Amino acid sequence: MKQFISFIRKEFYHIFRDVRTMIILLVIPIVLIILFGYAITTEIKSSPFAVLDYRRDDVTAKLIEQLQASEYFELYKIVDSYDEAETLFRQGKIRMLVSAPQPSKEGVIGIEVDATDPNEATALLQYATAIISTSDIVMRNPDIQIAQPGIMPTVNLLYNPQMKGAYNFVPGVMGLILMLICAMMTSVGIVREKELGTMEVLLVSPFKPVYIVLAKATPYLLLSVINIITILLLSRFLLGVPIVGSFTLLFSVSILYALVSLCLGLLISTIADTQQAAMLISGMALMLPVILLSGMVFPIENMPWILQLFANIVPAKWYIIAVKNIMIKGLPAEAILKESGILLFMALFLTVVSVKRFKIRLE
Amino acid sequence: MYVIETDRLTKQFGNFTAVDQISFKVSSGEIFGFLGANGAGKTTAMRMLCGLSIPTSGKAIVAGFDVYKESEQIKKHIGYMSQKFSLYGDLKVWENIRLFGGIYGLSRKRLADKTDELLHTLDLEKERNTLVHSLPLGWKQKLAFSVAIIHDPKIVFLDEPTGGVDPVTRRQFWELIYEASARDITVFVTTHYMDEAEYCNRVSIMVDGRVEALDTPSVLKTTYHADNMNGVFQSLARKAIRGE
Structure with a gap:
């Protein structure tokens, strides 16, 4: 010893x-x-996104506001055409595009993401879908649907709610x-x-x-x-x-x-x-x-x-x-x-x- | 009284016989030089005597204990200092002494006495708190030797202890060896310096795993008609077949 x-x-x-x-x-x-x-870190923070707004009413404004309010997204620009959005994607200026169609057309809100980094893309998609689908203005407008999954899942993050x-x-x-x-x-x-x-x-x-x-x-x-x-x-x-x-x-x-x-x-x-x-x-x-x-x-x-x-x-x-x-x-x-x-x-x-x-x- | 006795001690590694039936006896307090060219089997023989390696055949009794069965007992009764440096450079002088004292189970009282005595003998009292790596090589070697015999072993094995040391310090080192021998500690030493071989009581010379010659330096010189031990060594080593 x-x-x-x-x-x-x-x-x-x-x-x-x-x-x-x-x-x-x-x-x-x-x-x-x-x-x-x-x-x-693999967390998403302040990802730049663009909005292609054909709707031009309070619904889009409200959506933008709500996306902005989360710490995940930051509005880069409101674009006028799809071509413009594509250029921004190519330049890497934006990661996501939200398009709001005219109310007269099928009321589908489109989400497109840059999937170069698939993990990030999945996360962005999930966050954006969650925010838009739970937004009260979308809920109150039954004519609006989201172009994302046909069936909207309820997301419940176990053990690590903030991911x-x-x-x-x-x-x-x-x-x-x-x-x-x-x-x-x-x-x-x-x-x-x-x-x-x-x-x-x-x-x-x-x-x-x-x-x-x-x-x-x-x-x-x-x-x-x-x-x-x-x-x-x-x-x-x-x-x-x-x-x-x-x-x-x-x-x-x-x-x-x-x-x-x-x-x-x-x-x-x-x-x-x-x-x-x-x-x-x-x-x-x-x-x-x-x-x-x-x-x-x-x-x-x-x-x-x-x-x-x-x-x-x-x-x-x-x-x-x-x-x-x-x-x-x-x-x-x-x-x-x-x-x-x-x-x-x-x-x-x-x-x-x-x-x-x-x-x-x-x- | 003999402290080391070997009888046809042999060590084989596969087909290679590193040590080939060596038989010799070393008396208590004797300074025994163990010479041989590189690869002659010195280190292997020494490892067997220290209880580090089990012989293939033959007999060996070290400090009264059998190398096959009682290696633990042997280890308690021998000291060892190698050609590589044996102390810890990042430990202070007194910490090294305490460590080895502790490993050999010295009591606190005895360790304190030994430390003072040792530092006094080596004139290192001022360097008590110095880190060992900042000491000159010669001092380190002397300290390492003193630490190797801190537990008053029956035998101390020195494996080329003075490698790289200047002649003056080597001379001083040998004075320590003589002192130890006077205290009845047997010194078993390998060396490359032939002038050191002259200082030994008896010298054995190994060639190709066998002990080719064993006697006092003066008898060896007469037998081989040489002026010095170097001449003796050269005429024997020339017979070697195997290289390094």
Whole structure:
């Protein structure tokens, strides 16, 4: 035990005395949360639109006013001809065109959107349809219909009524940061000792290899706990993402995921011989899948089947599902049995593999 | 009394025999030079004696313990310092001492005494709070050696401890080795510097995994009709078949 404490103390000295490590531990989580919370957002804000108004009465005026009143749209111009609108579309000046026909003709209000970015187009269409169809002036005029879907669905947004991107990104960023700290930092830490030659000295000492690894991992586990709390505080009070479910549950599943990441870091340390290699492997083999295949940025359901299959072995996928279930939906422990089970299995499997490999390396 | 005894100790990696039936004995307090060209099998032999690598065949008793079954016990009774630097550069001098003292399970009292004694002997009292990487190389090596024997081991293994150090500092380093030997700590040292081989009580020279010669420097010089250890080494190393 005394050996263990001396060793952990040493690890903390390494961490606190290295500027790079401190930046990764303290600054990166905050930067990522702010970046994903504010800069990289899929939300629609102030999209420019044009109106092609043949009607020229209070109905159009009212519609424009109501579209403007929402934070999603901003009137760019009232155009006189379809050609003019098309030019504006081509120039990228507008994203959406609302056309109001003369009352004498079929009273259909047309909505056209620039679908270059399909996600944005779908969102615009939904918002505009919702606003126009619920507008009282349209409701009071039974002759007006919207050219959009024949059957008008009632839209009810569950769990995230404001459709805030942060609800999706916060769990993703947690998955990313825990992986970064636990896997990358642990692997680099162990490989550094190999590179410096101090690992040999430790192996010759009576300190058992298993404890060397445990002592290496412990500080990072502690620091990732601090990071989980920081992220949750930031997301709660800065981004306004609530924690609906049990905090204890959220915390436990985070620790489980951190353990999986630690095991991955250990595995990498048995493969890599230099710190650069360890950094590169963790970057390519861990960070990229977390960003691309975990469902954090791109929905997994839309991927080709082979990538969907591959996504199953990305631990972050399961972690992010579990976090969303607890944090956003407020579901109880039963709802994440499958996810925690898979993470637990991954942790056990990786421990066995990396301990085996670690032993082989010693030979 | 012998602290290291090997009998036909062998290590094979697949078809390659890195260490080929070496047998020797080292007495307590002896300074034993372990020489050989690169690839002669020195490091592999040393790793087996340290309990890091299990031999393929043969016997070896280190500090009274069997290398096959009691490697944990062996580790408690040996010290080790490698050619690469053995201390942590980003830790202060006293933090390094405390770390290794802690790893070898020294009591708080003994550790404090040892730290003072060690800093005094090395004349490093002023550098107690200095980060190790800002010390000159020679001081680092001396500190690393003192830390390697902080737990008063029976044997200390030194793997090319003076690589890259100037002759004056090397001389000082050897004074530390003599002091340790006087305290009955056996010193098992590999080196590339032939002048250092002259400082050893006995020297073994490995060629292609076998111990080709083993005796005191003066006997070796007479046997091989050489003026110095370099001559002895050259005439033996020439026989080597395998390269690096």
